[in-house]
Amino acid sequence: MIAIPYLTALTTYFSYGLLFVFGQVRDFFRKIIDWWSASNLQGYAPICLGLEDFYIRRLYLRIQDCFNRPIASAPDAWFDVVERYSNDYNKTLKLTKKTSRCLNLGSYNYLGFAASDEYCTPRAIETLKKYSPSTCSSRVDGGTTNLHNELEECVANFVGKPAAIVFGMGYVTNSAILPVLMGKGGLIVSDSLNHNSIVNGARGSGARVCVFQHNTPAHLEEVLREKIAEGQPRTRRPWKKIIVIVEGIYSMEGELCKLPEIIAICKKYKAYTYLDEAHSIGAVGKTGRGVCELLGVDTADVDIMMGTFTKSFGSCGGYIAGSKELIQYLKYTCPAHLYATSISPPAAQQIICAIKVLLGEDGSNRGAQKLARIRENSNFFRSELQKMGFEVLGDNDSPVMPIMLYNPAKIPAFSRECLKQNVAVVTVAFPATPLLLARARICISASHTREDLIKALEVFGRVGDLVGIKYFPAQPKKAEAEEERLLKVD
Amino acid sequence: MSSSVMDIVNATVDWVTATLDAPSSRAVIFGFPIGGHLFVEVLLFLVIVYLFSQNSYRPPRRPLTEQERDELCEEWVPDPLIPSITDEMLYEPPVLESAAGPHTIINGKEVVNFASANYLGLIGHEKLLESCNSALEKYGVGSCGPRGFYGTIDVHLDCEARIANFLGTPDSILYSYGLSTMFSAIPAFAKKGDIIVVDEGVHWGIQNGLHLSRSTIKYFKHNDMEDLRKILEELTSNKKSERVKKLRRYIVVEAVYQNSGQIAPLDKIVELKEKYKFRVLLDESNSFGVLGKSGRGLTEYCGIPVEKIDIITAAMGHALATEGGFCTGSARVTDHQRLSSSGYVFSASLPPYLASAAITAIDILEENPGLITKLKKNIAILWKGLSGIQGLSFASSPESPIVFLRLEKADSVKSELQLKLLQDIANRLLKEHSIFVVASKKSTLDKCRLPLGIRLFVSAGHTESDLLKAAASLKDVAELVLKDHI
Numbered sequence: 005m006i007a008i009p010y011l012t013a014l015t016t017y018f019s020y021g022l023l024f025v026f027g028q029v030r031d032f033f034r035k036i037i038d039w040w041s042a043s044n045l046q047g048y049a050p051i052c053l054g055l056e057d058f059y060i061r062r063l064y065l066r067i068q069d070c071f072n073r074p075i076a077s078a079p080d081a082w083f084d085v086v087e088r089y090s091n092d093y094n095k096t097l098k099l100t101k102k103t104s105r106c107l108n109l110g111s112y113n114y115l116g117f118a119a120s121d122e123y124c125t126p127r128a129i130e131t132l133k134k135y136s137p138s139t140c141s142s143r144v145d146g147g148t149t150n151l152h153n154e155l156e157e158c159v160a161n162f163v164g165k166p167a168a169i170v171f172g173m174g175y176v177t178n179s180a181i182l183p184v185l186m187g188k189g190g191l192i193v194s195d196s197l198n199h200n201s202i203v204n205g206a207r208g209s210g211a212r213v214c215v216f217q218h219n220t221p222a223h224l225e226e227v228l229r230e231k232i233a234e235g236q237p238r239t240r241r242p243w244k245k246i247i248v249i250v251e252g253i254y255s256m257e258g259e260l261c262k263l264p265e266i267i268a269i270c271k272k273y274k275a276y277t278y279l280d281e282a283h284s285i286g287a288v289g290k291t292g293r294g295v296c297e298l299l300g301v302d303t304a305d306v307d308i309m310m311g312t313f314t315k316s317f318g319s320c321g322g323y324i325a326g327s328k329e330l331i332q333y334l335k336y337t338c339p340a341h342l343y344a345t346s347i348s349p350p351a352a353q354q355i356i357c358a359i360k361v362l363l364g365e366d367g368s369n370r371g372a373q374k375l376a377r378i379r380e381n382s383n384f385f386r387s388e389l390q391k392m393g394f395e396v397l398g399d400n401d402s403p404v405m406p407i408m409l410y411n412p413a414k415i416p417a418f419s420r421e422c423l424k425q426n427v428a429v430v431t432v433a434f435p436a437t438p439l440l441l442a443r444a445r446i447c448i449s450a451s452h453t454r455e456d457l458i459k460a461l462e463v464f465g466r467v468g469d470l471v472g473i474k475y476f477p478a479q480p481k482k483a484e485a486e487e488e489r490l491l492k493v494d
Numbered sequence: 495m496s497s498s499v500m501d502i503v504n505a506t507v508d509w510v511t512a513t514l515d516a517p518s519s520r521a522v523i524f525g526f527p528i529g530g531h532l533f534v535e536v537l538l539f540l541v542i543v544y545l546f547s548q549n550s551y552r553p554p555r556r557p558l559t560e561q562e563r564d565e566l567c568e569e570w571v572p573d574p575l576i577p578s579i580t581d582e583m584l585y586e587p588p589v590l591e592s593a594a595g596p597h598t599i600i601n602g603k604e605v606v607n608f609a610s611a612n613y614l615g616l617i618g619h620e621k622l623l624e625s626c627n628s629a630l631e632k633y634g635v636g637s638c639g640p641r642g643f644y645g646t647i648d649v650h651l652d653c654e655a656r657i658a659n660f661l662g663t664p665d666s667i668l669y670s671y672g673l674s675t676m677f678s679a680i681p682a683f684a685k686k687g688d689i690i691v692v693d694e695g696v697h698w699g700i701q702n703g704l705h706l707s708r709s710t711i712k713y714f715k716h717n718d719m720e721d722l723r724k725i726l727e728e729l730t731s732n733k734k735s736e737r738v739k740k741l742r743r744y745i746v747v748e749a750v751y752q753n754s755g756q757i758a759p760l761d762k763i764v765e766l767k768e769k770y771k772f773r774v775l776l777d778e779s780n781s782f783g784v785l786g787k788s789g790r791g792l793t794e795y796c797g798i799p800v801e802k803i804d805i806i807t808a809a810m811g812h813a814l815a816t817e818g819g820f821c822t823g824s825a826r827v828t829d830h831q832r833l834s835s836s837g838y839v840f841s842a843s844l845p846p847y848l849a850s851a852a853i854t855a856i857d858i859l860e861e862n863p864g865l866i867t868k869l870k871k872n873i874a875i876l877w878k879g880l881s882g883i884q885g886l887s888f889a890s891s892p893e894s895p896i897v898f899l900r901l902e903k904a905d906s907v908k909s910e911l912q913l914k915l916l917q918d919i920a921n922r923l924l925k926e927h928s929i930f931v932v933a934s935k936k937s938t939l940d941k942c943r944l945p946l947g948i949r950l951f952v953s954a955g956h957t958e959s960d961l962l963k964a965a966a967s968l969k970d971v972a973e974l975v976l977k978d979h980i
Binding site for chain 1: 584593598626637645705741842
């Protein structure tokens with residue numbers, strides 16, 4: 005858990021309070037002005053009600069230049085960020101023709117497949133010529149090509165499950181599968197920090213949803229015991245089935261799931277397990293097979309394995325891997341399989357090629373190198389950040405590392421200062437995180453070189469002092485020197 | 495001093511006792527003289543105090559003991575994760591061995607493809623491939639991030655501007671998947687308590703969006719304007735109407751219904767919308783690039799200015815022969831989605847090469863209005879060819895690019911048998927006549943109750959002989975398969 009310093013919490017609350025009051029005052033004057041000018045609603049209710057977009061209008065717009073930054077190149081280790089300017093205090097942003105070359109610490113390009121790749125890209129282009137960019141049809145109608153079947157086989161083989169089904173979008177994978185698996189009388193036990201697609205899928209399923217404390221197996225056990233003993237609310241019937249949903253790496257926390265403990269508990273209580281490996285597949289594990297491999301869990305113990313191709317594989321779409329029967333059933337009734345356009349053939353080819361590279365089937369050891377590099381890079385960067393006194397969340401080996409910022413004013417300050425020095429970072433605030441726990445999130449890639457990372461650390465060091473986010477004392481110089489000596493030896 | 499106080503106290507106590515006891519000093523209870531009633535009062539008082547000190551009656555609380563919980567957990571037997579697999583679940587779709595163009599290869603045999611919504615025949619178009627090719631080389635395949643976090647690539651912005659420019663709207667917003675467009679856009683604008691009036695034939699993406707919005711949902715009969723009017727009247731006329739006025743109210747319709755091929759009468763809907771002050775959400779997935787003189791969709795087809803429709807969504811996996819979807823409307827509508835629409839905020843952005851394909855597809859469409867006339871002509875040829883078909887009847891509108899044939903006697907045939915018959919027709923057509931059509935399938939989650947049927951997506955890429963051959967073969971096969979059901 006994140007222990008926020010008392011003083012910081014106070015100042016953060018104060019800042020938000022101030023922003024809220026100012027926003028309200030501005031809304032008040034806005035209302036008076038609007039009252040004078042004729043209403044254009046003509047009897048309709050406003051499309052955004054009162055406070056619904058207050059946050060956007062009065063808080064987000066002030067710092068919107070830190071988000072949605074357009075880029076003009078592939079999201080590789082270095083990319084071109086398009087410069088923008090505003091003439092109306094950030095209300096609207098205008099693009100310029102100018103770009104600045106920045107170090108990319110924001111994209112989910114864990115294995116460096118985002119840019120064109122010597123093995124994947126020519127094959128993707130070949131596929132484009134053969135199959136065109138789209139099939140214009142759903143999988144169950146006329147959208148299944150040889151390539152789609154090959155992809156499913158390849159994915160099933162890679163994640164270590166008997167069968168797999170693929171979809172054209174990761175978000176849809178979660179939100180269309182859960183309603184198929186669960187329904188009335190079922191119980192979904194979900195980690196409190198699960199991704200929005202899982203939340204929406206669970207909501208769409210009609211099953212009861214309850215939440216356990218983030219990554220706390222003990223609390224999961226408590227919840228399961230209580231819920232099984234209680235049965236369904238009101239009718240007290242026993243639950244039809246229970247499914248526990250966890251993520252491999254939590255994208256906003258950088259934490260690895262405590263999978264072995266959770267699997268053991270699920271087994272004990274006969275709950276099904278659903279593992280979302282959106283960020284972990286390809287990125288962790290000795291051969292890139294995700295958290296199961298990293299934490300030594302047998303994939304046979306996980307009932308449903310879900311993942312996306314957007315991150316490590318540099319493509320798009322998502323998959324579900326499981327038993328043959330499960331996949332057969334999903335192919336029979338999953339709406340995303342029946343109604344949605346099948347995954348674009350070049351994207352499918354990219355995934356197949358990326359997996360081949362990882363497995364060394366392309367005839368080189370690039371895959372192994374990439375995997376080794378991302379691990380080294382991540383662990384190096386994390387330990388250096390910690391040494392500098394930043395509050396870094398997450399576990400070792402995880403390529404995602406959030407740096408806590410807390411105060412709302414520090415969000416744009418950190419982001420803008422870093423960008424000035426050509427380092428592009430992602431800052432995350434409410435609603436993606438709790439109000440108090442704003443953070444910057446670093447995603448490390450295998451395509452970063454040691455020099456890139458050292459440059460980033462230098463910039464962070466300077467900006468961190470300027471913005472005041474080194475919440476811990478820095479490690480004594482002596483140890484640092486020692487460390488440096490060791491690095492040189494490396 | 496103290497003794498005098500004591501004296502006074504004693505005297506008072508004596509006096510009080512005497513006064514209280516005086517009336518009953520000679521009382522005798524059960525034969526005993528009790529020397530006053532104070533004794534009884536004290537007793538009663540004690541009883542009252544005792545009763546007050548007791549807790550009020552509650553059923554005894556006995557929480558489950560750990561052992562009992564263990565037993566319950568031990569005894570609980572979950573249902574299997576999925577029902578057991580039956581034969582009907584084993585359907586395997588035909589596998590394409592080439593691009594899904596108007597002609598494609600299945601099992602090594604060239605077939606005429608009516609299963610892809612490739613309305614303009616853009617699959618395999620040289621310009622489209624060229625633009626994808628250069629985008630792939632420049633940007634790679636994926637965007638590796640959601641729009642907010644460096645997943646916004648300049649082609650996305652160009653594509654949004656191109657779509658808005660083409661349709662004449664202020665702005666548009668790109669989604670990375672067609673299916674997610676509607677089910678993200680609806681919950682962004684409708685919340686608990688809001689009212690949505692919706693056609694009962696809408697596809698699953700919309701149904702899911704409605705469910706996620708938690709709004710009050712009223713269905714009207716498929717494409718029945720009288721029923722829509724009745725429902726709108728009902729909603730706005732009664733006593734609650736004052737309250738209703740403060741709620742957001744929407745009508746959700748599809749331009750061309752995927753589940754029936756019917757075209758929505760937009761002029762009528764706009765009339766009703768303006769009368770009853772509802773906003774309209776229009777899904778143009780199957781009409782964008784198809785209907786209207788220049789392919790601008792149902793608004794152009796019905797001669798309605800596009801500003802009158804509040805929110806338009808469309809999937810790009812049909813006429814544009816790419817993937818993803820977009821939503822367009824006023825700047826307020828698009829801007830609001832950029833932070834409030836879950837499928838936009840929480841999902842990786844559209845692969846840049848698909849965005850660039852969409853731009854090129856619109857360019858091609860604008861440069862070649864002939865494609866739309868060709869498509870119209872093709873639809874007319876197929877209709878003419880299919881006229882007089884036995885056992886099946888047209889469910890779709892004559893100008894719709896989806897030609898939807900449903901069983902004529904659908905009511906007398908069980909629904910499982912219906913799908914079997916339709917699938918049989920499709921299988922025979924593919925095997926014996928090299929015509930690839932599909933029987934529409936329905937997910938168990940789909941709440942749409944419109945009848946199933948044979949669905950043909952007409953393309954501008956089909957030749958006249960393709961269409962005539964398909965029509966003739968379909969007639970033959972339908973007659974053969976449905977001879978017992980005519």
